Structures are given as C-alpha cells and as structure tokens.
Amino acid sequence: MAFRSLAIMPNHWQQRHKLPSKINRMSLTSTGVARSKKVAYKGGGSGALKDPEALIRMTEAVVKAVDLPVTVKTRTGWDHETRIIVQLARELESIGIKALTVHGRTRAQMYKGEADWDIIGQVKQAVDIPVIGNGDIKCGDDVRRAFDDYQVDAVMIGRAAIGKPWLFREVKNSLTGEAADAGLSYHERLDAIKAHYLDSVAYKQDERIATLEMRKHFSAYFKGFPGAGKMRAALMQASSVKEVMSVFAALQQTA
Numbered sequence: 565m566a567f568r569s570l571a572i573m574p575n576h577w578q579q580r581h582k583l584p585s586k587i588n589r590m591s592l593t594s595t596g597v598a599r600s601k602k603v604a605y606k607g608g609g610s611g612a613l614k615d616p617e618a619l620i621r622m623t624e625a626v627v628k629a630v631d632l633p634v635t636v637k638t639r640t641g642w643d644h645e646t647r648i649i650v651q652l653a654r655e656l657e658s659i660g661i662k663a664l665t666v667h668g669r670t671r672a673q674m675y676k677g678e679a680d681w682d683i684i685g686q687v688k689q690a691v692d693i694p695v696i697g698n699g700d701i702k703c704g705d706d707v708r709r710a711f712d713d714y715q716v717d718a719v720m721i722g723r724a725a726i727g728k729p730w731l732f733r734e735v736k737n738s739l740t741g742e743a744a745d746a747g748l749s750y751h752e753r754l755d756a757i758k759a760h761y762l763d764s765v766a767y768k769q770d771e772r773i774a775t776l777e778m779r780k781h782f783s784a785y786f787k788g789f790p791g792a793g794k795m796r797a798a799l800m801q802a803s804s805v806k807e808v809m810s811v812f813a814a815l816q817q818t819a
C-alpha cells in the first residue's frame with residue numbers, strides 16, 4: 565500500500581498541489597498535524613484546526629477531486645479550550661473520508677505532556693470509519709492498551725521508532741505472543757544502523773548531505789549504546805562514507 569501525504573495549506577493549495585491527474589493507485593492523506601509555525605500560522609497543517617470550517621471545505625474538495633480513498637491525520641484541537649476533534653471527526657466522516665488518525669495532543673502542546681487517549685477513545689465511539697490512534701506508543705503494552713481500552717482500529721508510532729526501527733518487530737512479537745523478543749545483539753544493531761546509513765547515501769546520491777542528515781539518526785541510535793560516547797562524537801564530526809565506516813570498523817572491534 566502506498567500513501568501520499570498532503571499538508572493542508574489553504575492559500576493557493578489547489579494550485580500548488582495540482583491534485584487529481586497524477587495521483588493514482590494511492591491513498592491520499594491530508595494532515596492537519598504539522599507543527600511548524602510557518603505552516604501552522606498560515607492556517608496550514610495543524611493551523612487548519614483554528615478554522616475547522618475551512619478544513620472541512622478543503623478536505624471535501626479533495627474527496628470530490630480524486631478517485632481515491634482520502635484519509636486525514638490531525639491533532640485534537642488548536643489548544644486545550646478548543647479540542648474539537650470529536651465533532652470534527654463526525655463532520656469529516658460525513659464528507660466521505662475513509663479513515664482518521666488522531667494524534668492525542670493539541671497544537672499548543674506540541675509534543676509536551678501526555679497524549680489524551682480518552683479523547684481518542686471518544687472519537688472512536690463517535691464515528692464508524694476506522695480510527696488510528698497516535699501519541700506516546702512505545703511498546704507492545706501501549707499498543708495493547710490502545711486496542712483494549714480505547715478500541716482504536718490501528719495505532720501509529722512516531723518518535724519511539726526513531727533510533728529503534730526494530731520496535732515494530734518487538735511490538736508484533738509482543739502482540740502475537742511469540743517468544744519474548746530478545747532484541748538485537750550489539751552486532752545486529754550495528755549492521756542495522758550501517759544499512760540505514762548506506763541506504764541513505766544511495767538514496768541521496770550525495771554522501772556529504774546523507775552523512776550530515778544521518779547525524780540526528782546516529783545520535784538517536786547510539787543513545788545509551790554501551791561504551792559508544794567517543795564513537796558517537798566521532799560520528800557527529802564525520803562527513804564522508806570513509807570516515808563513518810572507520811568509526812563502524814572500530815565499533816565492530818569492541819564487543
């Protein structure tokens with residue numbers, strides 16, 4: 565399955581996105597979660613939550629314009645006082661979206677505080693379309709709670725997978741009750757990180773840019789990695805495949 569994401573941008577959004585003609589065999593997801601000020605204060609991304617009528621109008625236009633299932637991902641509201649998500653969900657359902665993902669925070673919260681799963685549960689009760697719950701899912705138990713206590717149809721995992729992409733396997737094993745996942749060994753982790761890095765280099769076709777962009781991932785991957793403080797610092801300085809590979813070679817010697 566493939567997804568194409570469209571951040572809601574009221575200003576000239578139709579011209580910018582030239583919607584229907586090129587999109588096929590894809591589901592279209594319009595997101596109202598973007599937290600960037602530049603986007604949100606122009607009424608785009610989560611800023612659309614400030615003007616729910618416009619959000620509905622634009623989403624309806626998308627639904628009518630494309631011959632594809634349209635889904636929406638959004639937050640619970642602009643701020644604590646305007647948590648409109650339950651009513652918004654009903655309206656989005658009535659204009660024909662096929663599924664709704666709710667990040668259980670307001671725009672004002674950014675990523676602070678806890679995601680409000682009670683309100684995600686209320687959304688699930690309010691509509692018949694599939695509801696995907698999002699916010700603070702970090703392990704199999706969190707997923708089980710989301711299914712059992714809030715009856716969502718699926719969950720979406722964000723930050724917990726950064727630096728730990730094998731989390732999805734752990735969650736799956738936890739849910740299916742397969743043998744407890746022992747996690748990745750030191751060398752398996754190194755191999756996974758290296759594969760991610762080399763894929764990025766191949767994808768970017770520019771080793772310097774790929775290496776610089778990987779720094780945030782290296783930082784996440786090596787958080788708490790046994791004895792990797794010095795190596796992590798070396799990776800933060802590296803700007804070529806050769807330099808990165810020499811750090812990996814040193815890491816592979818130690819264990």
Ligand SMILES: Cc1cc2nc3c(=O)[nH]c(=O)nc-3n(C[C@H](O)[C@H](O)[C@H](O)COP(=O)(O)O)c2cc1C
Nearest residue numbers: 595597598637667698699700701720721722723724
């Ligand atoms: C670095 C980063 C980039 C993100 N980019 C997007 C994006 O492009 N579109 C989107 O809908 N949400 C985006 N999000 C929000 C996440 O999808 C998710 O809603 C949010 O992180 C809450 O889930 P979590 O608690 O599992 O991280 C991003 C989050 C982070 C941390």
